[in-house]
């Protein structure tokens with residue numbers, strides 16, 4: 001089970017999930033050293049690092065960030081180069097037509113991105129004198145399609161602003177190095193990551209640091225095959241330490257060794273949970289040994305509701321009494337009264353005849369209806385009811401009987417009783433069964449309406465003389 005914060009506003013977050021001042025420095029140094037030796041050379045990085053004109057840097061990084069929003073780096077490179085060759089400045093782009101822009105964009109997909117770049121360029125030229133804003137928040141406010149992430153990336157990479165970035169790669173790295181076991185998609189988790197990113201970003205090289213975090217997530221701390229052995233942050237990584245601890249424990253138990261793992265740096269990384277009340281720790285019982293560091297990040301699983309289908313049969317006598325049976329003492333809807341039900345597979349339209357045969361067979365075999373009575377079973381409606389993890393479809397059948405005498409019920413039910421509608425509504429029954437009864441009522445009303453309409457002058461159906469049944473509900477035999 002994924003731990004979710006009780007309150008998205010202020011979850012209890014223990015010390016494990018924050019950096020100490022010492023750790024901040026170490027992570028900055030190690031990550032930047034790694035980045036300097038391993039970074040991919042990309043055209044927008046080169047412009048950001050070498051172009052003296054602030055406006056040109058922002059323009060290049062803005063274009064690259066928008067292109068990268070839904071497209072891989074390897075695909076973006078050639079598009080970026082072609083774009084910059086055609087429109088080297090924001091002024092050039094503003095003079096282009098949307099058609100020309102779409103032509104250059106062709107193949108990248110999500111054309112709304114191209115339109116937003118074009119709109120943004122025109123806005124910069126027409127409303128801001130051709131000058132990009134120089135703060136993250138004003139970039140977000142002025143440029144269409146630029147949100148918190150893109151604004152922070154442009155501000156740090158092109159303008160050297162000290163703001164962190166959080167994207168999917170950074171979230172994964174942070175979840176692992178700070179052992180965040182809370183649902184990664186929760187608002188409170190995301191806000192925590194933004195806080196961490198803003199603290200962690202290197203004050204002198206914010207753009208490089210942010211790119212390094214993203215690069216590490218994209219190339220080393222990958223979702224399925226993280227290369228922890230070559231990771232510059234492993235000594236600061238809770239996930240790695242926790243996995244190392246686990247490996248050490250299993251080695252120790254094999255070789256009776258008390259040697260401590262040399263992977264664990266003298267830091268404040270505690271063993272498992274940091275505070276008993278912490279809402280961000282991954283609990284012991286949720287740790288899957290076989291997953292190692294990939295225990296992080298966690299995403300709340302949407303519990304798939306199970307599809308179930310059953311037939312419910314309303315056996316109704318001419319005096320309005322219906323057979324209700326009492327469910328077993330344990331399990332779902334224990335002790336409640338319900339209409340007799342017959343389990344079905346996931347019925348398909350083309351299986352309806354088979355289903356009808358099964359229902360009739362069950363009615364004859366387990367409820368002792370005569371073949372004629374069973375053959376009168378009619379499907380009248382479907383009722384869907386959602387239980388916590390089950391989407392239950394009731395296929396509602398009706399059997400009209402003269403009397404209920406001789407009818408039995410299967411032995412897994414605690415008992416049976418013939419009830420009229422008032423008794424039924426006063427008994428312990430589920431909402432689902434009330435829905436079923438409503439469906440039966442509606443169907444009967446429809447039939448009545450048709451009869452009254454079609455047989456003008458006939459005696460109304462509800463005034464038809466009913467047979468007198470005096471004893472059927474006191475003489476039910478229960479077969480065992």
Ligand code: SF4
Nearest residue numbers: 221228231234237293
């Ligand atoms: S040590 Fe492994 S899990 Fe931790 S940050 Fe590095 S690659 Fe990711």
Ligand SMILES: [Zn+2]
Nearest residue numbers: 014274278281
């Ligand atoms: Zn914790």
